[in-house]
Amino acid sequence: MAELRPDHADESRWNGMRGISTVPTYVVMQPTTLCNLDCSYCYLPFRGADRKMPVPVAGAVAAAVNAWARTGRFSVVWHGGEPLAAGRDHLARLLGPFDPGVEHHVQTNATLIDDAWCEFFAEHDMRVSVSVDGPEARNGDRINRGGKPAFDRIVRGIDTLRRHGIPFSALCVVGRPEPGLATELYAYFLELGCDVLGVNVEELEGVNKRANRHPAEAVTAFWAELVSAWRRDPRIHLREIEWSLRYVAAVLDGTADDVLPRRLDPIPTVAQDGSVVLLSPELAGFHDPRYGDFTSGNVLTTPLGEILAAATETPWIREFLTGIEACRATCPYFGFCGGAHAANRYFEHGRFDVTTTDHCRNSKIRLLEGVLDHARDHQSTAV
Amino acid sequence: MPEITSPRLSDRVEVDPVTARLQDTRAGLAALLQEADAARREREESTSGDGSAVCAWNHFENIPTFYNWNNRPR
Numbered sequence: 001m002a003e004l005r006p007d008h009a010d011e012s013r014w015n016g017m018r019g020i021s022t023v024p025t026y027v028v029m030q031p032t033t034l035c036n037l038d039c040s041y042c043y044l045p046f047r048g049a050d051r052k053m054p055v056p057v058a059g060a061v062a063a064a065v066n067a068w069a070r071t072g073r074f075s076v077v078w079h080g081g082e083p084l085a086a087g088r089d090h091l092a093r094l095l096g097p098f099d100p101g102v103e104h105h106v107q108t109n110a111t112l113i114d115d116a117w118c119e120f121f122a123e124h125d126m127r128v129s130v131s132v133d134g135p136e137a138r139n140g141d142r143i144n145r146g147g148k149p150a151f152d153r154i155v156r157g158i159d160t161l162r163r164h165g166i167p168f169s170a171l172c173v174v175g176r177p178e179p180g181l182a183t184e185l186y187a188y189f190l191e192l193g194c195d196v197l198g199v200n201v202e203e204l205e206g207v208n209k210r211a212n213r214h215p216a217e218a219v220t221a222f223w224a225e226l227v228s229a230w231r232r233d234p235r236i237h238l239r240e241i242e243w244s245l246r247y248v249a250a251v252l253d254g255t256a257d258d259v260l261p262r263r264l265d266p267i268p269t270v271a272q273d274g275s276v277v278l279l280s281p282e283l284a285g286f287h288d289p290r291y292g293d294f295t296s297g298n299v300l301t302t303p304l305g306e307i308l309a310a311a312t313e314t315p316w317i318r319e320f321l322t323g324i325e326a327c328r329a330t331c332p333y334f335g336f337c338g339g340a341h342a343a344n345r346y347f348e349h350g351r352f353d354v355t356t357t358d359h360c361r362n363s364k365i366r367l368l369e370g371v372l373d374h375a376r377d378h379q380s381t382a383v
Numbered sequence: 384m385p386e387i388t389s390p391r392l393s394d395r396v397e398v399d400p401v402t403a404r405l406q407d408t409r410a411g412l413a414a415l416l417q418e419a420d421a422a423r424r425e426r427e428e429s430t431s432g433d434g435s436a437v438c439a440w441n442h443f444e445n446i447p448t449f450y451n452w453n454n455r456p457r
Binding site: 013195237241248251252332335336372375376377378379 | 410425
């Protein structure tokens with residue numbers, strides 16, 4: 001095991017996340033602004049309006065993506081609104097311009113999934129991820145436009161996926177970490193049969209103004225408990241645990257500085273009208289007197305590659321990069337985290353050159369601390 | 384253990400406090416890493432012979448709804 005080098009100059013210790021890559025690993029597409037649900041914690045504006053993406057927007061994005069996909073694995077994520085609310089015919093037209101080598105993913109609330117959608121997923125080799133917050137009692141925030149619980153429809157949709165043998169991932173939002181919750185959630189997702197699980201502690205962002213500040217002990221204990229639950233039956237690829245263990249392994253191997261990507265992924269989000277927001281999809285659709293509408297261009301007038309090459313001409317992005325350097329210089333968790341996310345900085349602090357956010361605390365710092373607490377309390381291999 | 388709230392490194396410390404805490408937990412972490420590695424093999428996630436955490440990570444790196452360290456759709 002290599003000995004870690006003494007390090008007095010934290011500014012030079014971490015060499016990842018310097019600048020923005022001009023080629024993304026994936027593009028987020030908004031086929032419609034509409035969502036048929038009205039979840040209490042949703043950050044999306046305009047989710048009550050049905051503004052569909054015109055096909056020429058998809059064509060413009062495909063012009064760049066098809067070239068990128070020829071040199072390596074590349075994905076398009078159909079996000080929302082609720083992407084299935086665009087309808088199968090329209091979504092098929094939007095998929096049309098993309099080469100067969102491009103991977104397609106969809107993040108869906110599952111309520112609209114039926115046999116025909118499952119056939120669509122299979123036909124287009126679309127990878128499916130569903131949003132569900134655990135057992136019925138934990139889904140109180142997932143409601144329809146009439147304020148009624150959406151859980152039954154969510155379950156029906158997931159059951160349909162299972163009946164068709166379509167593998168799926170799941171995203172779970174945790175509003176309030178509390179003892180017992182992690183165990184309950186993990187048992188639920190084992191039973192649900194997802195291959196991959198991501199757990200998001202609710203965030204204050206977008207039109208969701210609910211506070212996300214929790215006692216440190218409660219959040220750390222939540223993550224530690226989740227590790228225990230996962231360790232008893234690790235059939236699911238649990239995103240947060242894999243993230244943490246990758247960093248842990250690298251530190252113990254003396255390769256911690258290799259963990260972060262060398263440059264930030266720009267993650268272009270293409271809104272239904274072709275406008276492009278980089279780095280944080282959650283900023284799409286918002287406006288600020290100081291930063292404008294956060295967009296860096298529109299694919300209908302400028303090729304996506306050119307928009308990415310000129311990313312730092314967008315004023316808020318320059319400020320964000322200053323914020324990344326501030327994180328690098330001051331935060332001992334930087335090698336694990338890579339810097340606070342743009343949307344969390346903005347929605348929590350109103351600007352981008354700040355550092356620690358409550359999202360950092362809940363989903364990065366306390367996650368790693370929870371994993372370490374678990375390991376400290378389980379020094380033998382027995383759980 | 385409480386999270387580290389004084390992030391500035393001191394000239395007197397040899398490693399940053401997060402790394403130090405992690406090294407102090409080495410025994411427990413080694414067991415956890417071993418089990419995680421076995422779990423990945425069970426899930427057939429390993430993309431190379433050594434089955435390291437990094438390989439598993441890379442395998443999932445481009446599942447966009449689930450990976451992006453600097454941000455992700457939520």
